[in-house]
Amino acid sequence: MNSSPAPLVTFDGVSLGYGDFTVLSGIDLRAMPGQVVAMMGGSGSGKTTLLRAMTGQLRAQAGKIHVFGQDMAKLDGEPLRAVRQRMGVLFQSGALFTDLNVFENVAFPLREHTHISEQQILERVLDKLQAVGLRHAAHLRISEISGGMARRVALARAIVLEPELILYDEPFAGLDPISLGITAQLIRTLTDQLGCASILITHDVAESFAIVDRVYLIGQGRLIAQGTPAELSASQDDYLQQFLQGRPDGPIGFHYPLTPAFERWLASRRAA
Amino acid sequence: MSRLANRIAALGHGFASWITGLGAFARLFSAILARSSVVLRRPGLVSQQVHFIGNHSLLIIGVSGLFVGFVLGLQGYYTLNRYGSEEALGLLVALSLTRELGPVVTALLFAGRAGTSLTAEIGLMKAGEQIAAMEVMAVDPLRRVLAPRFWGGVIAMPILAAVFSMVGILGGWFVGVILIGIDPGAFWSQMQGGVDVIDDVLNGVIKSLVFGIVVTLIALYQGWTARPTPEGVSRATTRTVVSGALAVLGLDFLLTALMFAH
16 A cells, blocks of 8 residues: 555546537546545536546546546446445535425435434534534425525535535535635535545636635546646636636637537528 | 338337337336335335325315215116115115225326326426436435335325225215115115125225226336426326326226126
8 A cells, every 4th residue: 555545536538428429538637535626617518527427427438437446437236326325416406305305305315324313313414504504494395495505405415424525516606605605615624624525516716716726627528727726827828818717708719619500400490 | 102101110110119118117117116125124205105195185085085976876876766776775886986986086086196296296306306316325216216106106095995985985875865865774784785895895905906006107107207307297297197097997997807707
């Protein structure tokens, strides 16, 4: 055994896509314990696709993905479940169970995967809800809470088992400035306390640069840049600077690219 | 010629996809059965579903049973009176309900009331990424969501059918004895003497069990395979009622024929 800890997630030359269509290719990345890593990129750049590959919902078209040192291409059934039990995932939509109330949603992973007493469940769930500021909303139904609250409940559910790896899909979307700042700090503190790795998918530059150790920027179907926030801010790369500063003109086009399929559709509309 | 060929091809395609659907249906059934140990390990999940599926159907089942009983009382009296044997009204009402109307009408109402809500619930869980979230949390949705709902439906159906028959008999009694004035002693004793526990009551229970399995499974299958969009869920809900009702009526004929055979 060497002294440096093993990475929890590694991607080596990974290509990802759906069917014949490739979204991303040549992706190399790692996430170490205790690190907060941000995956950034514009809308539709394939950030969520990356996350789906980490959870084993999507298999790599090429390359190798290892999570907890296990080859994700070979995992299925029980071993895949064992890997998934060690990770927490915050979905973009929250994906809360609408037949359960706030408390039961956060308690769900505890009930499914542990045998702790009802009293301990109560304490732990209220503790996590406290961390996201919703302790006093525990009794509410999912239909009674706002979108921002739902995302914070989903966050509490993702961390309730204190996993070794936490994946956050757009943790800052739909949050007001106060919740946003607190959530960002929560992600940092959790990572430091648990010694877990946190991977967040975001396009919120200011908020994430304040808390992350490493940034991977994807776009145009590949990995464009990586480094610490300071390294990226200092870079002279056009693409990078346009993204970080949110400038309308530069190598990143705002408009969806023209395709033959669109031209055919338009021609048929005009002919009609 | 080519239009005819196209028609034949479409027919073949329709048949092939029907067979494929039947296969997927059977696979879902076996997958749920294989995960049914959850029923014993966490009975709370099932009793919750019995409550949800059963209690919420109780009102419509009770009211429908009462009116079916009223009508049976009136129509039965009309026929029996011609032969001067209106005392047999109790027997006629009880046999019609326990053997036939109880299980069948309950199953049809169950498909419309509980079946549709099961389908919509599962379909919307898929649309809201809840099923995917569960899988990523290393929880098997077939075990956690589908199996308890399946057993909840299977347990609730015979109970609902029994409630239906009971309320129906009371409806028949009300019309026959209270309104028309048939002798209550004859009404009840004819029923007691003529209804066989095995041949009539048990066969009715078997029917309602089979309907419970089939209707609940159809509802779950439709939700599970629904496209995760508002349109997909609404279509799946409609299919639950249509195929559930057809399956109940078709199976009822088969079961009745089998039970008459011996």
